Amino acid sequence: MSELPPFSGENPYCIKCDYGEADFFYCPGALRIGPDGFIPDAGSMRRMCMRCGYTWFEQCADVNLEAP
Numbered sequence: 001m002s003e004l005p006p007f008s009g010e011n012p013y014c015i016k017c018d019y020g021e022a023d024f025f026y027c028p029g030a031l032r033i034g035p036d037g038f039i040p041d042a043g044s045m046r047r048m049c050m051r052c053g054y055t056w057f058e059q060c061a062d063v064n065l066e067a068p
Helices: none
Strands: 021-027 031-034 036-041 044-049 055-058
Touching: none
Parallel strands: none
Antiparallel strands: 021 044, 031 036, 044 055
16 A cells, blocks of 8 residues: 555645645545454545645544543
8 A cells, every 4th residue: 555645734735726725535444454453544534626626635634632
C-alpha cells in the first residue's frame, strides 16, 4: 500500500485548478491481515474541490485524544 500525502490543512488548494476551497469526507479504515493477525488501518480523508470536483486522498489530521 502506498503512503498517503499528509493532511493539507483546513483550507487546501486544489492541485488541478488552484481553487482554495475543498470539501472533505472521512473514509474509515478497514482491518487488514498482518503477520500477527488483523491490523486496523487508520483511515483516510477524501478531499473534493468545490469548483472543479477533482478528488484526492490524504492522511487524516492528527487528533490528540488525551485528557488535558
